[in-house]
Amino acid sequence: MLSTGEMFTQMGSLIAGIMFIWAMFQQYFPYELRTSLEKYTHKLFSLVYPYIQIKFNEFTGERLMRSEAFSAIETYLASNSSMQAKKLKADTLKNSQSLALSMDDNEEVADEFNGVKVWWVSGKNVSKAQSFSFYPTSDEKRYYKLLFHKKQRELIIGPYLSHVFKEGKAITVKNRQRKLYTNSGSHWSHVVFEHPATFQTLGMDPVRKREIVDDLVRFSNAQDYYAKIGRAWKRGYLLYGPPGTGKSTMVAAMANLLEYDIFDLELTAVKDNTELRKLLIETSSKSIIVIEDIDCSLDLTGQRKKKRKEDEDEDKEAVAKKLMKDEGEAKTSKVTLSGLLNFIDGLWSACRGERLIVFTTNYVEKLDPALIRRGRMDKHVELSYCCFESFKVLAKNYLDVEAHCLFDKIRLLLEEVNMSPADVAENLMVKSSIEDAVDGCLEGLVGALETAKEEARVKAAEEEAENAKRLLAEQVKAEEKVEEVAAVSQENGTKNESSGENGSLAKEELAK
Ligand SMILES: Nc1ncnc2c1ncn2[C@@H]1O[C@H](COP(=O)(O)OP(=O)(O)OP(=O)(O)O)[C@@H](O)[C@H]1O
Numbered sequence: 001m002l003s004t005g006e007m008f009t010q011m012g013s014l015i016a017g018i019m020f021i022w023a024m025f026q027q028y029f030p031y032e033l034r035t036s037l038e039k040y041t042h043k044l045f046s047l048v049y050p051y052i053q054i055k056f057n058e059f060t061g062e063r064l065m066r067s068e069a070f071s072a073i074e075t076y077l078a079s080n081s082s083m084q085a086k087k088l089k090a091d092t093l094k095n096s097q098s099l100a101l102s103m104d105d106n107e108e109v110a111d112e113f114n115g116v117k118v119w120w121v122s123g124k125n126v127s128k129a130q131s132f133s134f135y136p137t138s139d140e141k142r143y144y145k146l147l148f149h150k151k152q153r154e155l156i157i158g159p160y161l162s163h164v165f166k167e168g169k170a171i172t173v174k175n176r177q178r179k180l181y182t183n184s185g186s187h188w189s190h191v192v193f194e195h196p197a198t199f200q201t202l203g204m205d206p207v208r209k210r211e212i213v214d215d216l217v218r219f220s221n222a223q224d225y226y227a228k229i230g231r232a233w234k235r236g237y238l239l240y241g242p243p244g245t246g247k248s249t250m251v252a253a254m255a256n257l258l259e260y261d262i263f264d265l266e267l268t269a270v271k272d273n274t275e276l277r278k279l280l281i282e283t284s285s286k287s288i289i290v291i292e293d294i295d296c297s298l299d300l301t302g303q304r305k306k307k308r309k310e311d312e313d314e315d316k317e318a319v320a321k322k323l324m325k326d327e328g329e330a331k332t333s334k335v336t337l338s339g340l341l342n343f344i345d346g347l348w349s350a351c352r353g354e355r356l357i358v359f360t361t362n363y364v365e366k367l368d369p370a371l372i373r374r375g376r377m378d379k380h381v382e383l384s385y386c387c388f389e390s391f392k393v394l395a396k397n398y399l400d401v402e403a404h405c406l407f408d409k410i411r412l413l414l415e416e417v418n419m420s421p422a423d424v425a426e427n428l429m430v431k432s433s434i435e436d437a438v439d440g441c442l443e444g445l446v447g448a449l450e451t452a453k454e455e456a457r458v459k460a461a462e463e464e465a466e467n468a469k470r471l472l473a474e475q476v477k478a479e480e481k482v483e484e485v486a487a488v489s490q491e492n493g494t495k496n497e498s499s500g501e502n503g504s505l506a507k508e509e510l511a512k
C-alpha cells in the first residue's frame with residue numbers, strides 16, 4: 001500500500017508527463033479536436049481515478065469576503081496539524097499569551113473520521129494581474145483541498161464536513177480574546193475583557209452557587225431546546241442586593257464561565273429608544289448585556305405610567321420636549337420602560353445567537369413589576385450580606401485557610417451583623433508580609449465585626465429612643481387636642497345649655 005506522500009509523488013510525475021504531452025498536443029492539433037479530446041480524457045480520468053476533491057477558497061462572493069468555511073477549516077486543521085505537518089506557521093493568540101501553530105502552504109495532513117481517512121492539502125494561487133495602489137495589496141488567494149475516496153462521498157460531504165465546521169467554530173470561540181464593550185452615545189467601544197472573577201472565588205452559599213452555574217451551563221447548551229419550544233435563545237437575570245455583595249463580580253464570573261463578551265449598557269448615555277434599539281441590535285452572539293443599577297439609570301417606574309397619559313396629550317409632550325431641547329436640557333435619557341420592554345420581548349428576540357441580559361439593582365422593590373416578571377427576567381438572584389458559607393470561600397481564597405480557631409466566633413458574629421462580602425474581603429486582604437498574616441487578618445475581621453455590632457446596637461438604641469420620642473410627642477399632641485375640644489364644647493355648652501347637642505359632639509370628637 002502506498003503512503004499518501006508516495007502516492008502524490010507518483011501522481012506528480014505522471015501529471016508532469018501528461019502536461020508535456022498536452023502542451024505538444026495543443027500546439028499541433030486543431031481547437032475542435034482538442035476540446036472533444038479534453039472532454040473524453042476527463043471522463044476517462046474520472047472513471048479510473050477513485051478520489052474526490054473539494055476546494056475551499058479563502059475568499060468568496062462578489063465582495064471577496066473571507067469565507068467562513070475556510071476560517072473554520074483553518075482553525076480545525078491548526079488544532080491537529082501541528083503534530084503532522086513539517087512546515088508550520090506560528091501566530092500569537094489571546095493577547096500574545098499563547099502560540100498558535102497552523103500548517104503552512106503546500107503542506108498535507110491526514111485526518112480520520114469514523115475510521116475513514118481523508119487528506120487536506122493547503123495551497124495558494126498567486127494572481128498575475130498587476131494593479132497599482134498606494135497601499136500594499138496581497139494577490140495571494142489561499143485554499144484548502146479535501147481529498148477522499150469516492151466510496152465515502154456521503155459520509156464526508158455530510159457528517160464529516162459539518163463536524164469540521166462545528167469544531168473549527170468552537171475552537172475559534174475558545175481562542176478568541178473576549179471583550180468588554182461600553183457605549184458612549186450610540187456607539188460601542190471595547191477593551192480586552194480580563195476580569196479574573198470566577199464562581200470558585202465568589203463568596204456565596206455553595207448550594208445556590210451550584211444552582212446558578214448549572215442554570216447557566218444548561219442555557220448555553222440548550223440551542224436545540226430553545227428552538228424546539230419556539231423561544232429565542234435568551235435568558236434574563238436580575239441580580240439584587242445591598243452594595244458590595246458581589247453583583248458586578250458575578251456578572252464577570254458568568255462571562256468567564258460561558259466565555260461570553262460583556263456589553264455594559266449605560267442607559268443614561270442613550271438618547272432615546274431608537275438609539276437603544278440600534279445599540280442592542282449591534283450586540284454579538286455569546287454575550288452578556290448588563291444594565292447596572294437599573295433603578296438609578298432611569299425613572300423606569302414612573303415612565304410607563306406617564307407614557308399612557310402621554311397618549312392623551314401628545315402635542316403637549318412634543319412641545320415640552322422641544323422646549324427642553326431648545327434650553328439645552330435634553331441631556332437626560334429619554335429611554336422609556338416601554339422601549340426597554342419592547343426590545344426585550346420583541347426585537348431582541350429576533351437577533352440570532354445566545355445572549356444573557358442582566359440587570360443589577362440595590363433596590364428590587366423600586367422596580368416596575370413588568371420589568372422583572374418571569375419571561376423577561378427569568379432568574380432572580382439575591383446577593384446578600386456575608387454568611388458563614390460565603391466567609392469560608394473568601395477565607396480559602398484570600399488566606400488559604402479552611403479552618404481556624406476564630407472561625408466559630410466569626411460564624412456567631414456573622415449571624416448577628418450585616419457585613420457585605422466586600423467589607424469582609426477587605427479585612428482578609430493581607431496588607432503586610434508578616435508571618436502570622438492569617439491570625440492578624442482574622443483578628444482584624446473579628447474586631448471589625450464587633451465594631452459593626454456595637455455600631456448597629458447604638459444605632460438601634462438611637463432609633464428606639466427616636467421612636468419613643470416621636471410617640472410621646474404624638475401622645476402629647478393628642479391630649480392637647482382633646483383638651484382643646486373639651487374647652488370648646490364647654491364654652492358652647494354654657495351658651496346653649498338647653499340643647500345638650502354639643503355635649504354629645506364633644507364626646508364624638510374625643511372618641512376620634
Ligand atoms: N460575594 C463575593 N465574593 C467575593 N468577593 C466579593 C463578593 N462580593 C463582593 N466582593 C468583592 O468586593 C468588591 C465589590 O464587589 P461588587 O462590585 O461585585 O459589588 P456590587 O454588589 O456590584 O456592589 P454595588 O451594588 O455597589 O455595585 C469586589 O472587588 C469583590 O472582590
Ligand SMILES: [Mg+2]
Nearest residue numbers: 247248292360
Ligand atoms: Mg456593582
